[in-house]
Amino acid sequence: MTLAVLVAAAFVAAEGGEELRLFQTTPAKDFREIATAGFAPHPYPAVEALDVDGAVERHEFLALGASLTDASAWVLANMPAERRDRLLRELFTPEGCNLGAVRLNIGASDYSTALYSYDDVPGDVEMRHFSLKRDDVHLVPIAKAIQKVRPDAFFFAAPWSPPGWMKTSGLMVGGSIKDEFMPALANYFVKYVQEYGARGVEIRAVSPQNEALCETMGEYPCCTYSARQEGEFVRDHLAPALRRAGLGTKIWVYDHNPDAEGLAHLAEMLGMPGAESAVDGIAWHIYGDVNCATNLISVKTAHPRLGFYHTENGPHVVDKSRNECWWAERMFPMMQNGCSTFTTWNLCLDELGMPASGAHLCGGFVTVDSDTHEVSYSPQYRLFRHIGPFVKRGAHVMEVKGDRGGTRILLFRNPDGENVLVVVSDGNRPHFRRRIVIKYKGLYKTLPLPGGMISVSTLVFK
Numbered sequence: 489m490t491l492a493v494l495v496a497a498a499f500v501a502a503e504g505g506e507e508l509r510l511f512q513t514t515p516a517k518d519f520r521e522i523a524t525a526g527f528a529p530h531p532y533p534a535v536e537a538l539d540v541d542g543a544v545e546r547h548e549f550l551a552l553g554a555s556l557t558d559a560s561a562w563v564l565a566n567m568p569a570e571r572r573d574r575l576l577r578e579l580f581t582p583e584g585c586n587l588g589a590v591r592l593n594i595g596a597s598d599y600s601t602a603l604y605s606y607d608d609v610p611g612d613v614e615m616r617h618f619s620l621k622r623d624d625v626h627l628v629p630i631a632k633a634i635q636k637v638r639p640d641a642f643f644f645a646a647p648w649s650p651p652g653w654m655k656t657s658g659l660m661v662g663g664s665i666k667d668e669f670m671p672a673l674a675n676y677f678v679k680y681v682q683e684y685g686a687r688g689v690e691i692r693a694v695s696p697q698n699e700a701l702c703e704t705m706g707e708y709p710c711c712t713y714s715a716r717q718e719g720e721f722v723r724d725h726l727a728p729a730l731r732r733a734g735l736g737t738k739i740w741v742y743d744h745n746p747d748a749e750g751l752a753h754l755a756e757m758l759g760m761p762g763a764e765s766a767v768d769g770i771a772w773h774i775y776g777d778v779n780c781a782t783n784l785i786s787v788k789t790a791h792p793r794l795g796f797y798h799t800e801n802g803p804h805v806v807d808k809s810r811n812e813c814w815w816a817e818r819m820f821p822m823m824q825n826g827c828s829t830f831t832t833w834n835l836c837l838d839e840l841g842m843p844a845s846g847a848h849l850c851g852g853f854v855t856v857d858s859d860t861h862e863v864s865y866s867p868q869y870r871l872f873r874h875i876g877p878f879v880k881r882g883a884h885v886m887e888v889k890g891d892r893g894g895t896r897i898l899l900f901r902n903p904d905g906e907n908v909l910v911v912v913s914d915g916n917r918p919h920f921r922r923r924i925v926i927k928y929k930g931l932y933k934t935l936p937l938p939g940g941m942i943s944v945s946t947l948v949f950k
Contacts, residue, residue, distance in 0.1 A: 508933075508949035513812075513870050515941050524947075527931035537927035538890035540907055543899060545884040546824070547796070551642055552876045553589025553831035554579070554853050555800065556634070558600035559843040560835040561626040563852075564633075567861050573633070575854070575863055579835070580638035585869060586876035587641075589829050590634060591799055592627070592691070594647035594680055596660060597698070598708035598846025599834050603660045606680065610653035613672035618679040620687075631689050640881070643684075646695035646743055646771070646799070649709035650676065661704065664712040670721050674729035681730070681737050693738035695771050695799070696721055701744060701753060708846030715756035718742075719763040727766035738768035740797055745773050746783040758791060769795035772827060774818045781821035788826045796826035802833025803851035803866040805841035811867045812944050816896040816912035819871070823885055823898060832868055871912065874946040875900075878908045893921035895937065906950040915939040 510524040531537070564572055578584030595605040609617040620628070634641055649660045650673050657663025665673065681691045700713040713721070722739055730737050741757065744750055758764045770791075774781060784796060801818065804810055819830050837843075837852035844850070853872075855864045879900045886899040886907075895913040902908065907928070913920060915938055926933045928949065937943055 508947065510935075511874065511946045511948075512938075513874065513944045514938050519870070519873050524935075525933065527926075527928060527933045527949075529931055531927075531932050532925045532934060535893070535921075535923075535925045536891040537925040537932060538888050538892070538897070538899075538909070540886075540888060540899070540909075540926060540928040541930070543886040543888040543901070545901065546887055547826055547828055547885055549823075549879055549881065549883040549885060549900060550797070550828040551588030551881060552585065552872050553591060553642070553799075553829050554587050554835040555591040555593070555599075555802075555831065555833050556627065556630060557593055557597055557834050558627060559837060560599070560852070561630045562601050562843055563836050563838060563856050564630050565626040567856060571861055571863075573637075575836075575856075576633055576637050578863075579854070580634055580641065582877035584877075585872040586638075587872070588638060588876070588881060589642040589644065589831060590631065591831055592631070592643060592645040592684075593698075594645050594677070594694070595649060595651075596709050596845065597648040598704075598844060598848060599837070599850065600845045601843045603709065603845060605649070605651040605660065607651050607676060608653070613669070613675065615672075615675045615679045618676065618683070620680075620683045624687075628684075628687050628689065631684075632687070635689070642692050643689055644693040644695075644738075644740070644797075644799075645680070645684075645691050646698040647711070648698050649711045655711060660709045662706055662710065664714075665717060665721070667717070667720075670717075670725045671729075673721070674725035677726055678729050678733045678735065681735055682733065685735075691737055693740050693768070693797075694726075695740045695743040696726060697743065698800075699744040699773070700742060701749060704846070715753045716760070718753075719757040719760040723760065723763045723766045739766065740769040740771040740795075740799075741767050743771040743773070743799060745776055746780045746787070747776060751783055751787065754787060755790075764791065764794070767794060769797055771797050771799040772822065773800045774798065774822050775801060778818050778821070781818070781825055784822070784825035784827070795828055798822045798827040798830045800831060800833050802853055803868055805849045805851040807849075812871045812912055812942050813896070813914045815868050815871050816898075820896050820898045820912075824887070832872075836863075871944055874910050874944045875908075878946060878948055880904075883908070890927070891924065893924045893937075894919040895924060897924075904950075906948065909947045909949075911935065911937065911943075911945045911947070913937045913943050913945075915941050915943065 654669035
């Protein structure tokens with residue numbers, strides 16, 4: 489971007505020569521660039537400015553992401569090719585959200601068109617009958633199509649259940665892993681990573697189990713692990729098997745909420761001799777109590793080497809409270825407290841939240857009408873739209889002090905020094921103030937915010 493172009497979008501040129509652009513979304517106007525004044529040497533004594541000069545670098549940003557479930561792949565595969573290609577560009581390039589991470593399901597999840605694993609032959613511990621033929625129909629082609637528009641997409645994966653014959657229930661639904669089949673399950677992971685790799689899709693990280701403490705009461709695939717089991721599986725079986733196969737795939741453990749039960753599970757598992765050294769990161773969700781996001785701080789203090797990755801939480805078909813503010817209340821604290829990614833759930837579903845093999849009422853990050861194939865965009869998409877195109881891989885999440893005026897803010901600094909400030913506000917809230925003030929290089933800028941409505945604003949400045 490050149491200064492000449494930037495100044496065209498400003499009321500007047502910035503006094504300090506800073507380059508800046510402002511983008512905004514409101515109920516009245518969709519995402520657009522709007523005019524804004526530059527920085528000036530005049531402070532606002534009634535307002536404590538957001539001190540960008542004094543902001544402290546925290547962890548690196550990897551990407552925003554979405555889950556390419558079996559259901560999402562089916563929806564995309566059944567769209568007209570031209571419309572599907574246009575949607576993928578909107579999702580994975582700066583034309584839209586610029587998603588950079590893709591979560592795959594190892595076998596069936598609750599958003600699959602059927603229950604399945606890749607090896608249903610009991611006792612096949614060597615995985616001689618392992619087959620991706622089902623994924624080759626929709627999932628692999630859509631993953632390859634994503635790579636065409638986003639070549640550096642970061643693919644990672646998690647199972648909802650191992651093959652049923654490895655579990656106490658004998659089924660994909662319910663039960664826990666049998667200790668004697670842990671070596672077979674490690675072989676299953678290795679084959680999965682190898683077979684996707686052979687198709688040109690590198691699986692960069694895996695979780696041993698999605699929501700390892702969640703028993704779904706017979707509703708959809710799951711597998712419960714005790715802390716001992718998850719620790720032993722990772723330390724004694726999965727990490728060595730990946731290493732023997734010459735695979736650099738990372739291991740992210742736990743994959744669920746940072747609540748008290750989860751923290752106890754992690755403390756016991758990572759406290760086992762040799763367990764933490766086999767682990768590269770912790771995967772998190774943020775369902776339930778939003779205040780649990782602060783629990784990441786104590787885990788990071790105890791395990792500073794491990795990366796943090798938010799891997800699942802998405803829209804709802806019926807619950808309309810999940811607006812941009814609702815998402816900011818969950819997303820921003822997770823990223824401020826250590827997460828390098830924030831990943832939504834189903835990339836796309838139809839208007840009823842289908843196809844589904846489970847009981848939840850999840851909606852798509854985008855919704856594709858089952859008759860017309862017209863696309864509609866969730867509030868979560870509209871929030872991601874204000875981050876993905878501007879924040880580069882390798883940017884730092886910044887800790888910044890100052891008065892937020894009743895808003896939620898998230899500040900990033902790109903590798904080239906460019907700052908990206910995202911502000912989410914609800915003009916109907918009692919403590920909302922219609923402006924925040926930003927201090928940068930000793931200059932000040934007021935950022936006006938719409939009253940009486942929800943708004944998302946992104947200020948890019950350097």
